[in-house]
Amino acid sequence: MMEFKATIGGKPAHVSSDFTVLNPATGEEVGRAPNMGGAELGAAIAAAKAAFISWSTQSDEALQAACAAVTAKIEEHAAELAEIITLEQGKPLNGLGSRWEVGGAVAWAGYTTGLSIPVKVLQDNEQGRIELHRKPLGVVGSITPWNFPVMIAVWHILPALRTGNTVVVKPSPYTPLSTLRLVQIINEVLPPGVVNVVTGDDKAFNLGAAMSAHPDIRKIVFTGSCATGQKVMQSAAETMKRLTLEMGGNDAGIVLPDADPQKIAEGLFWGAFINNGQTCAAMKRLYVHESIHDAVCDALVAYAKNIPVGNGMEEASILGPIQNRMQFDKVSRLVADAKGRGALLLGGAPGEGLFFPPTIIAGLRNGDALVDEEQFGPALPIIRYSDVEEAIRLANDSPNGLGGSVWSSDIEAARKVASRMACGSVWINKHGAIQPNAPFGGVKASGLGVEFAEEGLAEYTDIQVVFA
Numbered sequence: 001m002m003e004f005k006a007t008i009g010g011k012p013a014h015v016s017s018d019f020t021v022l023n024p025a026t027g028e029e030v031g032r033a034p035n036m037g038g039a040e041l042g043a044a045i046a047a048a049k050a051a052f053i054s055w056s057t058q059s060d061e062a063l064q065a066a067c068a069a070v071t072a073k074i075e076e077h078a079a080e081l082a083e084i085i086t087l088e089q090g091k092p093l094n095g096l097g098s099r100w101e102v103g104g105a106v107a108w109a110g111y112t113t114g115l116s117i118p119v120k121v122l123q124d125n126e127q128g129r130i131e132l133h134r135k136p137l138g139v140v141g142s143i144t145p146w147n148f149p150v151m152i153a154v155w156h157i158l159p160a161l162r163t164g165n166t167v168v169v170k171p172s173p174y175t176p177l178s179t180l181r182l183v184q185i186i187n188e189v190l191p192p193g194v195v196n197v198v199t200g201d202d203k204a205f206n207l208g209a210a211m212s213a214h215p216d217i218r219k220i221v222f223t224g225s226c227a228t229g230q231k232v233m234q235s236a237a238e239t240m241k242r243l244t245l246e247m248g249g250n251d252a253g254i255v256l257p258d259a260d261p262q263k264i265a266e267g268l269f270w271g272a273f274i275n276n277g278q279t280c281a282a283m284k285r286l287y288v289h290e291s292i293h294d295a296v297c298d299a300l301v302a303y304a305k306n307i308p309v310g311n312g313m314e315e316a317s318i319l320g321p322i323q324n325r326m327q328f329d330k331v332s333r334l335v336a337d338a339k340g341r342g343a344l345l346l347g348g349a350p351g352e353g354l355f356f357p358p359t360i361i362a363g364l365r366n367g368d369a370l371v372d373e374e375q376f377g378p379a380l381p382i383i384r385y386s387d388v389e390e391a392i393r394l395a396n397d398s399p400n401g402l403g404g405s406v407w408s409s410d411i412e413a414a415r416k417v418a419s420r421m422a423c424g425s426v427w428i429n430k431h432g433a434i435q436p437n438a439p440f441g442g443v444k445a446s447g448l449g450v451e452f453a454e455e456g457l458a459e460y461t462d463i464q465v466v467f468a
């Protein structure tokens with residue numbers, strides 16, 4: 001059984017109580033995490049605030065060197081972190097699983113390390129010189145979800161460090177162990193207090209809500225559901241915190257009539273079922289032109305039938321279980337409703353424990369729960385359409401707007417459709433392929449601000465204009 005202490009001020013924090021973390025593949029206890037409250041959160045924020053005084057005055061070169069050292073440490077412990085992720089999150093070690101997640105975390109950390117925001121000269125003439133500087137904010141509060149516990153923590157922490165901020169990170173109570181270990185590892189090469197971690201089961205004391213309202217946290221970066229993100233925004237208002245909110249998506253894919261069903265089947269599957277569908281930017285609903293609807297369904301089902309589902313610690317497994325009972329019950333409810341409204345093409349019957357097979361259901365429409373709600377699990381509704389204008393309207397008929405995709409043999413035709421989709425990212429003949437050099441964020445109810453690249457880095461700063 002794994003048991004990690006939280007790190008506050010560079011030291012292990014001693015807490016009187018803890019809570020159990022379960023392996024979703026077996027239901028067995030995999031470890032225990034500290035159950036922390038207001039006192040521990042206050043200590044973590046105070047440590048980060050104290051560390052900010054010297055950390056924020058480091059040169060750009062020193063910050064870059066520190067981030068490079070953090071990146072190297074994560075890479076050094078990649079195998080260990082991947083195993084912890086699989087045990088608590090459920091995704092397989094293999095394929096697009098936990099080894100892939102840690103590899104992505106290292107890649108993002110390395111790319112972010114190489115970024116910088118130089119001083120911008122706005123004017124330099126006889127009237128004077130005007131410079132735009134980017135200044136660190138202070139203490140950044142990071143609230144991370146359970147679907148990618150290490151990679152998303154890195155997405156939050158590294159840009160904060162690179163811009164001279166200090167951090168308090170709070171992982172999901174479903175997957176705290178990998179983040180606890182991550183913070184232990186990176187503290188080996190950082191000054192005390194620069195990165196701190198707090199964990200709790202959120203029953204007696206809600207750490208995330210307290211962070212959002214705390215006056216000494218200058219920014220909250222949050223990845224999670226729309227409902228929780230809205231609460232973060234509300235509680236952050238009194239202290240005028242800076243916010244980056246990457247919230248839920250109900251991403252639509254549109255298959256144009258000239259697409260080749262056989263060529264796109266693999267991409268469609270992984271666009272929808274990566275991480276067992278437990279991905280904000282996974283494809284959650286698919287609109288297919290009536291002329292190739294049946295052929296696309298057949299090709300997709302044929303590909304999905306060959307994907308092994310099982311315990312993530314077994315190398316043969318490509319998909320694992322749903323991570324927690326609450327999410328499993330939601331997927332089960334949505335699939336049960338959809339089975340009564342459409343044609344079940346694959347899956348549909350829950351397995352043992354939290355295992356749920358890849359499920360594909362055709363014959364649905366906007367207004368059906370599986371189409372309108374973000375399922376965040378291994379179930380894909382397919383909606384038939386007859387006119388491209390209709391497909392665009394249906395795809396945009398959602399309060400969410402994180403990502404979308406267009407599938408076609410004609411790239412220019414796909415670009416024209418993509419430009420009309422109301423979402424932050426659009427992919428052509430793929431879905432969800434985010435990169436560290438491209439800003440990522442949602443529109444409408446899917447979020448506020450962006451992550452990644454120079455645009456994401458700037459969100460961890462205030463602007464100061466110097467007139468001379």
